[in-house]
Amino acid sequence: DAGVIQSPRHEVTEMGQEVTLRCKPISGHDYLFWYRQTMMRGLELLIYFNNNVPIDDSGMPEDRFSAKMPNASFSTLKIQPSEPRDSAVYFCASRTGFDGYTFGSGTRLTVV
């Protein structure tokens, strides 16, 4: 298995632009999670899905952030409009059962 695949690996964008981050979970995993990692806040859970349905989005910082999972093999996290304080590494992870997660390699977002 190729693991959890995230794209792009790096994204540099100007303030005010729309940013879309992509994630392909491991086939057969029924949970998908989006995390954000910064030096100041550590790892923050933004939202997670079960069987493509959003279960808990209480970690989404504000309405500028949205996430979708149109099918079992694809999810997006969108920021519109982006701001410099959104600069972080965004991780996608998937799992099934009670085991731990498998993380993707992350997308490093820089908003200038």
Added chain:
Amino acid sequence: GNSVTQMEGPVTLSEEAFLTINCTYTATGYPSLFWYVQYPGEGLQLLLKATKADDKGSNKGFEATYRKETTSFHLEKGSVQVSDSAVYFCALSDRFGNEKLTFGTGTRLTIIP
């Protein structure tokens, strides 16, 4: 709610030294416990896990024992290598109804030759 407390870093050790990174937790029910490792520029990787009291997880020379009486899951390694330099995260998942992993703040480990 659930929480995980890790020893603060950074931790710097010489090669072949003994490593302990402390982790304690607060949880309802019977959580599963995990250690994840993050190498520079990469995502988190599962290092080891334990799913019930007194279980010992082990991998790559690292060990951790699930201690219910002290609510702890300390990470240990007898002889560290430069390649062990990374950030280590302790985490728990509640087996009953809460699908989320709760992470500690991470401990940065640097091994010097």
